Amino acid sequence: MPTIITPKPMSGFPELLPAEQIVFNRCLDTVRRTFELFGFAPLETPAVERKEVLTSKGGNEKEIYALSRLAARPDEDASTEYALHFDLTVPLARYVAQHKEKLVFPFRRYQIQKVWRGERPQAGRYRELYQCDIDVIGRGSVSLLADAEMPVVIYHVFTAMGVGPFVVRLSNRRLIQGFFESLGLSPEQITAALHAVDDLEKIGVDKVRALLVDKAGLSPDSAARALAFIASSEHMGTEALLGHLASLNLNERFNQGVAELCSVVQNMRSLGMPDNAFKVDLSIVRGLDYYTGTVYETRLLEHPDLGSVCSGGRYDDLASYFTTEKLPGVGISIGLSRLVLRLLEAGVLKPNAATPTQVLVTTLDPSRLREYLGIAASLRAHGLPTEVYLEQARIGDQLKYASRKGIRFAVIAGETEFAQGQVKVKDLSSGFEHVLQPDQLPAWVKEQR
RNA sequence: GUGCCUUUAGCUCAAUGGCAGAGCGCCUGACUGUGGCUCAGGAGGUUGUGGGUUCGAGACCCAUAAGGCACCCCA
Numbered sequence: 001m002p003t004i005i006t007p008k009p010m011s012g013f014p015e016l017l018p019a020e021q022i023v024f025n026r027c028l029d030t031v032r033r034t035f036e037l038f039g040f041a042p043l044e045t046p047a048v049e050r051k052e053v054l055t056s057k058g059g060n061e062k063e064i065y066a067l068s069r070l071a072a073r074p075d076e077d078a079s080t081e082y083a084l085h086f087d088l089t090v091p092l093a094r095y096v097a098q099h100k101e102k103l104v105f106p107f108r109r110y111q112i113q114k115v116w117r118g119e120r121p122q123a124g125r126y127r128e129l130y131q132c133d134i135d136v137i138g139r140g141s142v143s144l145l146a147d148a149e150m151p152v153v154i155y156h157v158f159t160a161m162g163v164g165p166f167v168v169r170l171s172n173r174r175l176i177q178g179f180f181e182s183l184g185l186s187p188e189q190i191t192a193a194l195h196a197v198d199d200l201e202k203i204g205v206d207k208v209r210a211l212l213v214d215k216a217g218l219s220p221d222s223a224a225r226a227l228a229f230i231a232s233s234e235h236m237g238t239e240a241l242l243g244h245l246a247s248l249n250l251n252e253r254f255n256q257g258v259a260e261l262c263s264v265v266q267n268m269r270s271l272g273m274p275d276n277a278f279k280v281d282l283s284i285v286r287g288l289d290y291y292t293g294t295v296y297e298t299r300l301l302e303h304p305d306l307g308s309v310c311s312g313g314r315y316d317d318l319a320s321y322f323t324t325e326k327l328p329g330v331g332i333s334i335g336l337s338r339l340v341l342r343l344l345e346a347g348v349l350k351p352n353a354a355t356p357t358q359v360l361v362t363t364l365d366p367s368r369l370r371e372y373l374g375i376a377a378s379l380r381a382h383g384l385p386t387e388v389y390l391e392q393a394r395i396g397d398q399l400k401y402a403s404r405k406g407i408r409f410a411v412i413a414g415e416t417e418f419a420q421g422q423v424k425v426k427d428l429s430s431g432f433e434h435v436l437q438p439d440q441l442p443a444w445v446k447e448q449r
Numbered sequence: 450g451u452g453c454c455u456u457u458a459g460c461u462c463a464a465u466g467g468c469a470g471a472g473c474g475c476c477u478g479a480c481u482g483u484g485g486c487u488c489a490g491g492a493g494g495u496u497g498u499g500g501g502u503u504c505g506a507g508a509c510c511c512a513u514a515a516g517g518c519a520c521c522c523c524a
Contacts, residue, residue: 008515008516009516011515011516011517054524057524060522060523060524062450062522063522063523063524086523086524087523087524089524090524117522117523119521119522119523120450120520120522121516121517122517122518122519123517123518123519125523287524288523288524289524290524362482362483365482394480394481394482394483395481395482395483396480396481396482396483396484397484398483398484399483399484399485400483400485401484402484403484403485404484404485410483412483414482415482416482424482426483426484428484428485431483431484431485433483
């Protein structure tokens with residue numbers, strides 16, 4: 001008796017049943033199709049990078065999975081110089097720096113791949129997950145119009161995916177930096193203050209106030225003014241808010257941030273972004289210091305606990321670790337695994353079939369196999385995913401098979417039908433049966449939808 | 450890496466320290482050319498693992514593993 005290895009789930013490495021996987025893949029398709037609709041080109045980089053590439057940004061090495069061989073001779077090292085990528089931005093930076101003479105700029109690419117993170121899994125945090133990124137990267141500069149495109153792409157993705165109501169919240173780091181500058185803060189203080197503001201939603205106003213005073217060194221008065229400034233975006237409409245910001249005229253940096261924000265909002269609207277799908281929110285700063293201008297976060301209104309399901313922003317220099325050439329850009333990223341798995345749990349996205357098969361050709365009479373296979377071939381030739389029931393079983397079991405898998409149509413043909421040169425097709429969702437000429441079958445099935 | 454909680458049938462969960470159960474799912478039949486619905490029946494368990502206390506442990510104690518949650522982190 002061989003030793004049985006008990007199969008068990010691996011925490012943080014999600015896997016799905018077919019019905020759910022179909023939903024997930026449909027979402028992947030939607031993302032891909034929409035990215036291409038906006039002219040982003042596909043890119044896939046290896047699952048691994050050299051360790052030195054991955055740690056170039058001073059990343060958290062604890063959370064990087066390194067690649068090693070399971071066994072090595074005593075005199076050799078089983079470890080390799082490779083490690084699994086933990087996001088798609090670092091690989092992109094390496095890729096663009098490496099291939100920049102062959103790429104056409106502005107470089108618009110999308111990338112949909114798994115990434116791996118060595119963190120302790122918890123709700124909505126996985127160790128293996130899909131990221132879907134788009135970026136527009138320039139040599140020297142990139143139009144601010146690209147900043148306006150990002151939320152519009154996301155709007156199209158989420159709308160097509162059917163995730164329910166959502167809002168892309170956006171702000172501008174230059175603006176908020178300018179504001180803190182006007183309070184007399186040093187660059188270091190500003191960085192600390194931005195990190196504090198980033199935590200606003202998570203830890204609440206009072207704790208952020210304390211952070212601003214203790215960590216960023218603001219006076220209680222300045223902290224109060226900062227929080228009031230940020231809160232001002234909460235209840236103001238977009239127009240009123242932008243007008244208000246423009247009237248403040250705090251300093252050059254602030255004014256530039258305001259002007260950028262106004263331009264982005266205006267161009268988003270021209271691109272068809274409806275007002276209820278976005279909101280200017282000054283509490284959005286992103287924790288990452290490499291964002292320099294526009295920043296985005298997206299949340300689902302009916303699932304606020306999910307946090308941001310899609311975020312990004314503008315950066316001055318993508319690949320400073322890999323080239324001296326300045327490559328600014330703007331990008332946004334969807335954490336698809338967290339999003340889709342959660343929406344499946346919540347019932348927002350519903351699986352409805354465990355197979356792509358739309359028509360099952362039953363094999364009522366094994367001696368008619370040639371006819372059955374022919375019917376299937378004809379359905380497939382018309383683009384209808386079709387399966388033939390291959391085992392020997394009673395018709396009841398064959399229909400049960402179709403029913404359990406969520407196959408909608410069953411073709412049933414036996415002595416009676418063949419005698420008339422016809423076939424019967426049954427709609428399992430309604431129980432309705434229809435008898436017709438075999439050559440009419442594909443068209444009939446297509447009509448039913 | 451730290452803390453808290455959990456672990457009983459495929460799944461969700463019951464069971465005063467005293468016969469291990471239910472619902473759902475699965476299988477069979479009612480139904481030899483018709484799935485779902487209904488009805489009848491059936492299979493399925495070393496109660497995560499190892500030790501201890503006890504006449505007796507699924508329950509109490511210790512250890513351990515796995516899972517969940519929070520912290521940390523989130524490029």
